[in-house]
Amino acid sequence: MNFKEEYLKRQNIINSKIEKYLNIDNFDHLNYSRKIIDAMRYSMFAGGKRLRPILLISFHSMVEGDIEESLALACAIEMIHTYSLIHDDLPSMDDDDYRRGKLTNHMVFGEGMAILAGDALLNMAYEIMIDNARKYPNNICNHLRSMYIISSSSGVNGMISGQVADISYQDEYIELDALEFIHGYKTAALIKASVLAGIMLEDVDRELISCARKYGENIGLAFQITDDILDITGSFEDLGKKVGSDQKNKKNTYPLLYGIDKSKKIVNDLITEAVEALRPFGEKADFLERLAINIINRQN
Amino acid sequence: MNFKEEYLKRQNIINSKIEKYLNIDNFDHLNYSRKIIDAMRYSMFAGGKRLRPILLISFHSMVEGDIEESLALACAIEMIHTYSLIHDDLPSMDDDDYRRGKLTNHMVFGEGMAILAGDALLNMAYEIMIDNARKYPNNICNHLRSMYIISSSSGVNGMISGQVADISYQDEYIELDALEFIHGYKTAALIKASVLAGIMLEDVDRELISCARKYGENIGLAFQITDDILDITGSFEDLGKKVGSDQKNKKNTYPLLYGIDKSKKIVNDLITEAVEALRPFGEKADFLERLAINIINRQN
Numbered sequence: 230m231n232f233k234e235e236y237l238k239r240q241n242i243i244n245s246k247i248e249k250y251l252n253i254d255n256f257d258h259l260n261y262s263r264k265i266i267d268a269m270r271y272s273m274f275a276g277g278k279r280l281r282p283i284l285l286i287s288f289h290s291m292v293e294g295d296i297e298e299s300l301a302l303a304c305a306i307e308m309i310h311t312y313s314l315i316h317d318d319l320p321s322m323d324d325d326d327y328r329r330g331k332l333t334n335h336m337v338f339g340e341g342m343a344i345l346a347g348d349a350l351l352n353m354a355y356e357i358m359i360d361n362a363r364k365y366p367n368n369i370c371n372h373l374r375s376m377y378i379i380s381s382s383s384g385v386n387g388m389i390s391g392q393v394a395d396i397s398y399q400d401e402y403i404e405l406d407a408l409e410f411i412h413g414y415k416t417a418a419l420i421k422a423s424v425l426a427g428i429m430l431e432d433v434d435r436e437l438i439s440c441a442r443k444y445g446e447n448i449g450l451a452f453q454i455t456d457d458i459l460d461i462t463g464s465f466e467d468l469g470k471k472v473g474s475d476q477k478n479k480k481n482t483y484p485l486l487y488g489i490d491k492s493k494k495i496v497n498d499l500i501t502e503a504v505e506a507l508r509p510f511g512e513k514a515d516f517l518e519r520l521a522i523n524i525i526n527r528q529n
Numbered sequence: 530m531n532f533k534e535e536y537l538k539r540q541n542i543i544n545s546k547i548e549k550y551l552n553i554d555n556f557d558h559l560n561y562s563r564k565i566i567d568a569m570r571y572s573m574f575a576g577g578k579r580l581r582p583i584l585l586i587s588f589h590s591m592v593e594g595d596i597e598e599s600l601a602l603a604c605a606i607e608m609i610h611t612y613s614l615i616h617d618d619l620p621s622m623d624d625d626d627y628r629r630g631k632l633t634n635h636m637v638f639g640e641g642m643a644i645l646a647g648d649a650l651l652n653m654a655y656e657i658m659i660d661n662a663r664k665y666p667n668n669i670c671n672h673l674r675s676m677y678i679i680s681s682s683s684g685v686n687g688m689i690s691g692q693v694a695d696i697s698y699q700d701e702y703i704e705l706d707a708l709e710f711i712h713g714y715k716t717a718a719l720i721k722a723s724v725l726a727g728i729m730l731e732d733v734d735r736e737l738i739s740c741a742r743k744y745g746e747n748i749g750l751a752f753q754i755t756d757d758i759l760d761i762t763g764s765f766e767d768l769g770k771k772v773g774s775d776q777k778n779k780k781n782t783y784p785l786l787y788g789i790d791k792s793k794k795i796v797n798d799l800i801t802e803a804v805e806a807l808r809p810f811g812e813k814a815d816f817l818e819r820l821a822i823n824i825i826n827r828q829n
Contacts, residue, residue: 257686261694261710265685316648321640340621341696344644348616349685351648355655356680363673373663380656385565385649386557394561396641410561 232519236283243282246300247273247307250357268338268346269353272311276329280452281423282307287520288427288441291513298368299430301361302375305354306423309383312350313392313419315343322396355380368430375426382422391415405486412483416456417449440506444517447503451496451524457482458492459527493525500525532819536583543582546600547573547607550657568638568646569653572611576629580752581723582607587820588727588741591813598668599730601661602675605654606723609683612650613692613719615643622696655680668730675726682722691715705786712783716756717749740806744817747803751796751824757782758792759827793825800825 230238251270256262282303289299296303318325318333319340325333335343358379362372381387391414398407424445428438461484483492503521507514530538551570556562582603589599596603618625618633619640625633635643658679662672681687691714698707724745728738761784783792803821807814 258690258710261697261707262685262690264697265689265693269685312648316644319641319644321644341619342693344616344619344621345689345693345696347648348612348651349689351651352680352684352689356677356684359673359677359680363670363677366670369669369673370663370666373659373669377656377659377663380652380659384652384656385562385569389565389645389649389652390558390562393565393642393645396645397561397564407561410558 232516232523235516236520236523239283239286240279242286242296242300243279243303243307244274247304250304250353264338264342265346265349268334268342269350271337272315272334272346273308273350275331277307277311279307281310281419283520284420284423284445284517285427287517288424289430291510291517292428292431292433292437294427294431298361298365299427301357302372302379302426302430303423305358306379306419306426308350308354308357309379309388310419312347312354313383313388315347315350317392319343322392351383371430371432375430378422378426378429382418387418387422388414391418408482408486412450412453416453417446420449420452421445437509440509443506444503444521447499447506448521448524451499451503451521454483454492454496454499455524455527458484458489458496461489496525532816532823535816536820536823539583539586540579542586542596542600543579543603543607544574547604550604550653564638564642565646565649568634568642569650571637572615572634572646573608573650575631577607577611579607581610581719583820584720584723584745584817585727587817588724589730591810591817592728592731592733592737594727594731598661598665599727601657602672602679602726602730603723605658606679606719606726608650608654608657609679609688610719612647612654613683613688615647615650617692619643622692651683671730671732675730678722678726678729682718687718687722688714691718708782708786712750712753716753717746720749720752721745737809740809743806744803744821747799747806748821748824751799751803751821754783754792754796754799755824755827758784758789758796760784761789796825 251266251273253259253263253266256266259266285303285306286296286299290296314328315334317323318328319335326336327333333343334346338346355376358372358376362369362376365372383389385393391411394407394411395415398411421442422445424441425438428441460482483495487495500521504518507518507521510517551566551573553559553563553566556566559566582600585603585606586596586599590596614628615634617623618628619635626636627633633643634646638646655676658672658676662669662676665672683689685693691711694707694711695715698711721742722745724741725738728741760782783795787795800821804818807818807821810817
């Protein structure tokens with residue numbers, strides 16, 4: 230199976246499970262809550278790449294974990310990612326009309342409903358992780374360990390602080406320190422958490438965990454830098470959102486600070502190191518190696 | 530110790546623990562996140578009664594639990610309650626300028642920051658519950674059970690659906706069914722969850738849990754109806770927010786449907802039943818009995 234087929238296969242596994250969690254039949258009193266479920270489903274099925282959940286189940290299965298056990302955490306992390314996008318797009322934050330080629334949640338469902346749909350996805354992420362952990366009493370400490378990684382990476386010492394910094398700097402150019410902080414926390418924190426939550430669901434050596442952490446950190450940052458590059462070089466068709474929006478919003482980015490060529494070189498170096506970090510896992514890491522390399526070539 | 534002293538004592542225990550969780554020293558990179566921590570603290574220390582956390586620790590200690598073990602869940606439920614208030618007050622929801630006599634969060638910190646502060650409190654609630662559960666490996670299944678009650682009561686099958694229904698009916702009079710739904714979910718769900726999460730942290734008989742559930746349901750609804758009554762009969766000084774706002778927003782309420790006298794009678798009946806439900810707990814339930822009776826007489 231080539232990389233693309235293998236990625237699609239894992240994507241399908243994730244999508245089926247998310248579909249199960251968000252199946253309309255799971256919800257009570259639909260006469261009241263139909264609209265919010267529609268809003269939650271709208272953004273959850275708006276064409277996300279599923280990078281974070283795929284990383285989580287792939288690291289878990291690489292250390293001989295049964296992905297049946299990690300799928301709930303994988304879907305939860307995608308829900309957390311999606312809630313953060315819905316809230317980031319709001320008029321009082323980045324004020325974006327399009328995301329992935331579709332109208333943003335608040336453009337379709339209104340601002341109040343978009344805020345609640347985000348809240349509901351964040352809450353549901355924890356609900357399904359808690360419920361899932363109860364099914365594995367023999368591995369419950371590892372479950373809580375992985376859940377703690379996800380929660381601390383999502384909160385005010387993690388992802389949220391990146392968004393706080395981002396909105397604080399709107400309309401002013403910022404120094405490199407702040408840029409790295411925003412990148413590191415707004416996007417990379419959750420990518421790294423996906424990697425760690427996956428591998429730490431099993432009992433593995435601390436050295437292997439360090440290697441996974443290095444991989445997660447590097448691809449998280451590389452992923453964000455390619456995002457910035459695509460904002461300049463990409464097209465609306467590829468990206469599904471307006472290009473040049475970072476420049477319009479006067480956002481500092483790697484390409485703006487370093488130019489496109491040097492930014493691409495930074496991405497290449499990060500990916501080379503990430504691939505290096507996978508070495509102790511041997512050929513079981515094939516898929517994750519190809520996934521890292523693919524980040525260099527991504528078009529959306 | 531009379532009831533008021535005992536209530537204040539428990540309130541102080543809760544407040545000290547919340548202060549510990551939200552102590553500025555717990556947070557990293559304050560140059561970026563100082564503002565959101567200020568926003569979180571602003572609403573967490575805006576004079577809340579701490580009803581939910583007090584219910585949680587009181588039910589837990591009534592069944593011989595050590596409140597050191599339940600305090601994290603108690604603070605978490607107050608964080609969830611507070612996040613829901615911050616988001617409910619937003620311009621795209623209820624658009625309230627005052628709460629508990631103080632400007633609402635978005636009036637002080639701006640809309641974007643208020644949304645993020647709410648998100649951060651919701652996330653932090655889970656972070657501290659997960660972290661706390663890891664400290665009690667011998668009671669971890671009960672912890673997850675209580676956490677699951679809290680999460681499912683807070684989500685789209687619980688509290689959030691009440692808010693969805695509430696904003697859907699704005700500006701139109703609604704039938705009793707919908708009113709009861711909004712009351713039941715928007716407010717009472719989390720009050721009931723506080724009771725159940727507290728008692729179910731220990732291994733107790735199913736019959737006692739049923740009694741606790743009855744108590745939680747009744748005081749949850751009674752609490753909400755007195756809220757509606759106070760919106761008509763109270764003063765700004767007592768309530769800390771504009772009175773008559775329900776009528777202004779054309780909100781259906783018990784007093785509007787039944788009149789004030791009948792509404793008060795309903796509250797009395799609910800409290801009588803709640804006190805009745807405590808009987809199997811004997812005199813250990815003294816505090817909770819007085820707490821229920823106090824709901825009838827509350828002025829804010």
